[in-house]
Amino acid sequence: MKIATWNVNSIKARLPNVLEWLKEAQPDIACFQELKCVDEAFPLTEIEELGYNVAVHGQKTYNGVAILSKLPFDEVVKGLPGDDSDEQARYLEAVVSGEHGSLRVASIYLPNGNPVDQAAPLESPKYSYKLGWIDRLIEHTKELLTYEEALVLAGDYNVIASDTDVHNPQAWRGDALFRPQTAERFQTLNNLGLTNAFKACNAQPHLYSFWDYQAGAWQKDNGILIDHLLLSPQAADLLKTSQIDKHTRGWTKPSDHVPVWIELEI
DNA sequence: ATGGTCGTCCCACGA
Numbered sequence A: 001m002k003i004a005t006w007n008v009n010s011i012k013a014r015l016p017n018v019l020e021w022l023k024e025a026q027p028d029i030a031c032f033q034e035l036k037c038v039d040e041a042f043p044l045t046e047i048e049e050l051g052y053n054v055a056v057h058g059q060k061t062y063n064g065v066a067i068l069s070k071l072p073f074d075e076v077v078k079g080l081p082g083d084d085s086d087e088q089a090r091y092l093e094a095v096v097s098g099e100h101g102s103l104r105v106a107s108i109y110l111p112n113g114n115p116v117d118q119a120a121p122l123e124s125p126k127y128s129y130k131l132g133w134i135d136r137l138i139e140h141t142k143e144l145l146t147y148e149e150a151l152v153l154a155g156d157y158n159v160i161a162s163d164t165d166v167h168n169p170q171a172w173r174g175d176a177l178f179r180p181q182t183a184e185r186f187q188t189l190n191n192l193g194l195t196n197a198f199k200a201c202n203a204q205p206h207l208y209s210f211w212d213y214q215a216g217a218w219q220k221d222n223g224i225l226i227d228h229l230l231l232s233p234q235a236a237d238l239l240k241t242s243q244i245d246k247h248t249r250g251w252t253k254p255s256d257h258v259p260v261w262i263e264l265e266i
Numbered sequence B: 001a002t003g004g005t006c007g008t009c010c011c012a013c014g015a
Helices: A011-025 A044-048 A125-145 A180-190 A197-201 A246-250
Strands: A002-007 A029-033 A053-057 A065-069 A073-078 A091-098 A101-109 A151-156 A227-231 A239-244 A260-264
Touching: A002 A011, A002 A101, A002 A151, A002 A227, A011 A029, A011 A044, A029 A101, A029 A151, A044 A053, A053 A073, A053 A091, A065 A073, A065 A091, A065 A101, A125 A151, A125 A180, A197 A227, A197 A239, A197 A260, A227 A260
Parallel strands: A002 A029, A101 A151
Antiparallel strands: A002 A260, A029 A065, A053 A065, A073 A091, A091 A101, A151 A227, A239 A260
């Protein structure tokens, strides 16, 4: 079973590329982020025509996440628990079942967190929202891990986890994606017992999943690795391979992110 | 050192 994650940066603007990639990559499950549209505006029919069931948690202009699955959904939950006042559409969780058992998958769009006031980082509203959101994800993940089932937490984490995940570490030092408090919390999440699928399969440093639209970042390979699939022990036992579909960044009208995927022995 | 680019929506804002 092939499971992918891709921050598409507007599903409407990206639809031709998304359809092209779905036909080419043939994922069984695809988690999308940054749809930038409400549920009703999601291009449902075009994607259903390719054989997918679709779960959408949309929002006007910003955020928005979806899960596509060739297998039917047994269960869909919208939103990350832990703060009823949070209205941003950044988390969608679904359970799918096939003949070889069930699998829980989440599509995650972790907050960017910029701008950060360097004099008082923790008082910056967007940065404190980001850190609080990671704390909620940690708490929710603890709960999910008690189920002892195959679990894939896939998405745009907006975290540069190490110097080997960025072309130019110095340029990112104070950024919300690379600050110590960010990396520490991401490490805490991983330390719950999750396996980073791409890193488990690829020892090579400086492989990226995002290249900024600005300043020729793509041409210079000035990228960062921020899109990940984190696996529960039961899912990690099934891991065969993980790859990045880098070539899609060279397509016309590309997203600034590219798909990252895993192959599980299911 | 600065500005550079997209997407959404209509003027900046978020990334």
